Amino acid sequence: MADSPSAEQSTKTKAWNDPAIRAIVFQVLAALGVVLFFYYIINNALTNMEARGITTGFGFLDNPAGFGIIQSLVEYDETYSYGRTFVVGLLNTILVSVLGIIIASIMGLVIGIARLSSNWLVAKLATAFIEIFRNIPLLLQIFFWYFAVLRTLPAARDSVTLGESFFLNNRGFYVPKPVTEDGFGWVWLALLAGIIGSIVLARVSRLRQTETGIPLPVFLPSLGMILGLPLIIFLLLGAPLSFDYPVLQRFNFQGGVAIIPELMALLLALSIYTAAFIAEVVRSGIEAVPKGQTEASSALGLSNGQRLRLIIVPQALRVIIPPLTNQYLNLTKNSSLATAIGYPDLVSVFAGTTLNQTGQAVEIIFMTMAVYLTLSLLTSALMNWYNNRIALVER
Amino acid sequence: MSAFKPLPDLPPPANTVGPIGWARSNLFNGPVNSVLTLFALYLMYLALDWFITWGLINADWFGESREACTSGGACWVFVTARITQFTYGFYPEDLIWRVDIVFALFAACLIWLMVDRSPAKGWVAAFTLFLFPFIAYFLLRGDAFGLESVDTHKWGGLMLTLIIAVVGIVASLPIGILLALGRRSDMPFIRSVCIVYIEFWRGVPLITVLFMASVMLPLFMSEGVEFDKLARAMIGVVMFQSAYMAEVVRGGLQAIPKGQYEAAQALGLSYWKMMGLIILPQALKLMIPGIVNTFIALFKDTSLVLIIGLFDLLAIVQSALNDPKWLGYSVEGYLFVGFVFWAFCFGMSRYSMRLERKLNTGHR
Numbered sequence: 005m006a007d008s009p010s011a012e013q014s015t016k017t018k019a020w021n022d023p024a025i026r027a028i029v030f031q032v033l034a035a036l037g038v039v040l041f042f043y044y045i046i047n048n049a050l051t052n053m054e055a056r057g058i059t060t061g062f063g064f065l066d067n068p069a070g071f072g073i074i075q076s077l078v079e080y081d082e083t084y085s086y087g088r089t090f091v092v093g094l095l096n097t098i099l100v101s102v103l104g105i106i107i108a109s110i111m112g113l114v115i116g117i118a119r120l121s122s123n124w125l126v127a128k129l130a131t132a133f134i135e136i137f138r139n140i141p142l143l144l145q146i147f148f149w150y151f152a153v154l155r156t157l158p159a160a161r162d163s164v165t166l167g168e169s170f171f172l173n174n175r176g177f178y179v180p181k182p183v184t185e186d187g188f189g190w191v192w193l194a195l196l197a198g199i200i201g202s203i204v205l206a207r208v209s210r211l212r213q214t215e216t217g218i219p220l221p222v223f224l225p226s227l228g229m230i231l232g233l234p235l236i237i238f239l240l241l242g243a244p245l246s247f248d249y250p251v252l253q254r255f256n257f258q259g260g261v262a263i264i265p266e267l268m269a270l271l272l273a274l275s276i277y278t279a280a281f282i283a284e285v286v287r288s289g290i291e292a293v294p295k296g297q298t299e300a301s302s303a304l305g306l307s308n309g310q311r312l313r314l315i316i317v318p319q320a321l322r323v324i325i326p327p328l329t330n331q332y333l334n335l336t337k338n339s340s341l342a343t344a345i346g347y348p349d350l351v352s353v354f355a356g357t358t359l360n361q362t363g364q365a366v367e368i369i370f371m372t373m374a375v376y377l378t379l380s381l382l383t384s385a386l387m388n389w390y391n392n393r394i395a396l397v398e399r
Numbered sequence: 400m401s402a403f404k405p406l407p408d409l410p411p412p413a414n415t416v417g418p419i420g421w422a423r424s425n426l427f428n429g430p431v432n433s434v435l436t437l438f439a440l441y442l443m444y445l446a447l448d449w450f451i452t453w454g455l456i457n458a459d460w461f462g463e464s465r466e467a468c469t470s471g472g473a474c475w476v477f478v479t480a481r482i483t484q485f486t487y488g489f490y491p492e493d494l495i496w497r498v499d500i501v502f503a504l505f506a507a508c509l510i511w512l513m514v515d516r517s518p519a520k521g522w523v524a525a526f527t528l529f530l531f532p533f534i535a536y537f538l539l540r541g542d543a544f545g546l547e548s549v550d551t552h553k554w555g556g557l558m559l560t561l562i563i564a565v566v567g568i569v570a571s572l573p574i575g576i577l578l579a580l581g582r583r584s585d586m587p588f589i590r591s592v593c594i595v596y597i598e599f600w601r602g603v604p605l606i607t608v609l610f611m612a613s614v615m616l617p618l619f620m621s622e623g624v625e626f627d628k629l630a631r632a633m634i635g636v637v638m639f640q641s642a643y644m645a646e647v648v649r650g651g652l653q654a655i656p657k658g659q660y661e662a663a664q665a666l667g668l669s670y671w672k673m674m675g676l677i678i679l680p681q682a683l684k685l686m687i688p689g690i691v692n693t694f695i696a697l698f699k700d701t702s703l704v705l706i707i708g709l710f711d712l713l714a715i716v717q718s719a720l721n722d723p724k725w726l727g728y729s730v731e732g733y734l735f736v737g738f739v740f741w742a743f744c745f746g747m748s749r750y751s752m753r754l755e756r757k758l759n760t761g762h763r
Contacts, residue, residue: 031588038592045619052618123432124425125439139744140737141699144713148737151720152729337604344706355610365614373603373611380602 049366056363064362065090071357073348075264086358093353094375100270100349101336107275108335109328112282119287130283138280143341145277150269150345157265160256169249177263178250185244194234201233202226266347270339278335285331289324290316322394326387333383337376350375454734465725477728478735481719485735488555488710494547497538498558504531505565513750528569551629555710557739559629563711564698567636568644572690574637575644580674582649593645600642605700608639613707632704636697643693651686652678684758691751695744702740712736 019025053060065087072082077095080088118130137145155174158164163173171178202225209220238245250260293316301311343352355372359365414420426436457472461479468474478485487495508527511517539562542548554562581593600608612635616626626634655678663673705714716732719725 027586031586034589034592044621048621049615049618051622052620121432121435122425122428123435123439125436126432129439129443135745136741139695139699139741139748141702141713141740143702143705144733144737144740147713147717148729148733152733156729340604340606341703343606351604351606351610355607359610359614365618369607369611369615373607376604376607377599377602381598384598 053366058363060364060366062367064364064367067362069358069361071361073353074346075267075348086362089358090350090354090371093348093350096347096353097336097339097342097349097351097375100267100274100339100342100347104271104274104278104335104339105332107271108278108282108331111275111279112331113286115279116283116286116290119283120290134280134283136280137276138284142273142277142338143344145273146269146341146345149272150265154265154269160252163252163257169247171250171252171257174265175256175262176265177268178257178260179263180247180249181259181261183246183248185246187241187244190241191234191238191244194237195230198226198229198231198233201229205229264347266342266345269345270342270347274335274338277338278331281331281334282328285324285327288327289320292323293319325390329383329387333380336379340376465728473731474728475731475735477719477725477731484556484719485712485715486557488559488715489553490549490555490558491547491553494541494549497541497546501535501538502558502561504534532566532569551627554629556715557712559704559709560698560701560711560713563629563633563636563701563704564694566633567640567697567701568690568694570633570637571640571644574641575648576679578641578645579648579652582645583652597642597645600639601646605636605639605703606706608635609703609707611635612638628707628709632707632709636701640693640697643696644690647686647689647693648682650689651682654685655682687758688751688755691747691754695747695751698743698747699740712739 050060066085068083069086069089070082071089073080073089073092075096076092077099078088078091080092115130115133118126119134121127121130157172157174160171160173160175163171163178165171169180202222205220205225206222209222213219248259250257250262297315297319298311301315306314339349340351342349343356346352350372355368359368362368414423427433452472454473457470458475459468459470459472460475461467462476463480465474465476467476483492483495487498490498505527508523508531511523512520512527517523537543537546539554540549540551578593578597581589582597584590584593609632612631613628616631616634620626659677659681660673663677668676701711702713704711705717710718713736716736720729720732
């Protein structure tokens with residue numbers, strides 16, 4: 005008799021023991037906590053800002069900035085608005101990231117392959133390079149290149165020069181600036197036509213190979229179309245291109261393109277640091293392709309080039325691409341260290357100078373973070389898409 | 400008829416064995432490799448020649464001021480004369496013994512934990528994680544138990560670098576575990592909160608996080624609540640680091656076979672018992688290399704605090720370089736900082752590789 009109520013109870017779970025109900029309770033509590041937390045900090049921020057006399061909102065973006073920026077890809081001077089400083093900083097960040105990614109990829113590829121070299125000394129040197137540069141803080145490397153190397157170069161008058169057209173001094177690196185003249189547009193057009201032509205050729209060749217087994221020659225004709233065609237047009241038009249050489253004036257060089265030392269130091273440090281990581285990515289990617297694949301492709305009678313192009317590289321890339329994009333993303337985020345040496349990137353110009361002048365901490369930090377966040381979310385979305393595509397190809 | 404007697408084997412040709420044979424097969428196999436080897440040797444000669452003559456033979460090591468640097472090589476006097484400042488920052492000199500005790504205690508705990516056969520590891524680990532931080536705080540900060548108070552703005556140098564890195568990693572581990580569990584949870588709201596948190600902090604550079612911590616945090620706090628600069632930097636570092644830690648923990652959790660979860664549930668364990676007794680002990684062991692790697696990254700990243708005005712090792716050397724009495728020794732200064740960071744990071748990465756190998760054999 006006494007057992008029956010408890011038996012009944014055990015078939016009917018108590019509400020606080022039901023996982024579904026508990027989950028709902030927990031989540032409601034968590035939601036409450038999050039809401040309270042945000043209410044607390046937003047409320048505090050509003051009171052504090054009111055107390056300090058800071059107006060909220062993005063209206064400050066239209067006010068004139070009133071400070072100069074040493075490097076700008078778009079037109080800019082003191083009279084432009086704070087909104088413009090945001091654009092200038094963003095473009096400078098993109099510039100250093102893109103250049104850094106290109107240089108770091110090439111260096112990383114070379115060093116990664118060198119690490120696998122059959123030459124003992126070369127392999128050891130590559131290992132030493134990797135182990136040294138990836139274990140030293142990036143900021144220190146930036147400081148080293150900027151303060152210990154580039155700032156101690158000779159003054160403009162005693163520049164290190166190469167053929168009287170390239171000059172290196174403590175104000176920067178001066179290179180001749182190509183100036184296009186009338187009709188150069190045709191050369192661009194020819195280049196475009198060449199690229200389209202070689203893509204079509206590659207398609208046709210692949211189709212023919214699946215039908216008959218014999219591919220068309222692709223490499224040399226493509227090279228001819230991409231390089232030769234624009235060159236012929238260029239010469240036919242009478243070489244419509246001239247160079248604007250830097251010339252030493254009273255205090256500094258005029259003309260040409262000046263690469264400021266801040267950009268050079270940042271580029272050097274970013275690309276060397278990231279190259280050390282990329283080299284490891286490349287090495288692990290190549291090592292991930294089993295030796296049997298090489299042997300099987302040799303057994304099928306593929307040539308060395310075909311083996312690399314058709315068997316090894318596609319499989320290695322599958323391993324390499326995801327961590328490689330990660331490194332690219334890291335490089336972009338690390339470019340924010342520019343602020344330590346005064347290269348005018350987004351963080352330095354916008355979250356630094358603009359913030360100090362306006363005091364709009366919340367809005368400015370929010371905008372700066374949003375830029376980096378968008379970039380990394382876009383990249384990871386792209387990566388997921390790529391991974392899914394690759395996973396389908398895999399058997 | 401005598402029985403067939405083979406002649407004794409001839410020794411292999413002299414140029415295929417020994418150092419010569421090794422060099423032939425590893426350094427000079429083919430014209431391209433020979434050229435590469437000679438080129439690499441030349442590069443090494445240039446670098447070593449410069450470093451040995453400049454940095455060792457012609458260098459000055461000890462002294463009081465730059466007048467001691469007379470031989471034209473590296474002036475390590477810059478480093479040796481200020482080594483106390485580089486290690487302890489502006490910590491009062493007569494109280495430095497307190498920092499030394501903390502360092503020594505920490506090193507002793509770490510060595511105890513790293514040696515494979517030391518007994519009572521659990522107790523030592525518990526001491527290091529739960530008791531040691533308080534001892535360290537009171538010894539460093541003072542202001543209790545009759546110890547003289549030392550403000551955090553006097554902390555600096557290598558000491559500050561180590562403190563930020565260790566606090567960052569120790570505080571971010573529990574938060575990271577919670578976030579990782581949340582990310583793998585079945586409850587949609589909790590999962591999305593954790594995903595947003597993790598992806599947000601992983602998507603922004605540490606520098607903006609530090610800016611935010613130093614500029615925005617005071618705005619978010621109600622009247623009267625104030626943190627000093629170091630505490631703000633640490634809050635920023637911990638928020639940032641816990642997102643990375645969460646991903647490491649998630650990696651460890653995913654490596655545990657599903658059968659372990661199912662077996663734990665079949666035994667009737669609750670969620671927290673399942674995680675605490677079955678899953679996490681196995682996963683944590685797998686995560687140690689990953690944790691060490693994030694620690695290395697964090698250790699290098701601590702140098703960023705100089706941007707918000709804290710004097711870690713790099714910042715203190717940088718400011719010493721701007722001292723008019725010592726202008727022009729930046730190469731020596733940076734080489735010294737670089738070497739210290741490198742020694743720490745390289746040592747830790749070797750340790751993590753050794754651990755990885757050790758753990759690998761246990762699980763195959």
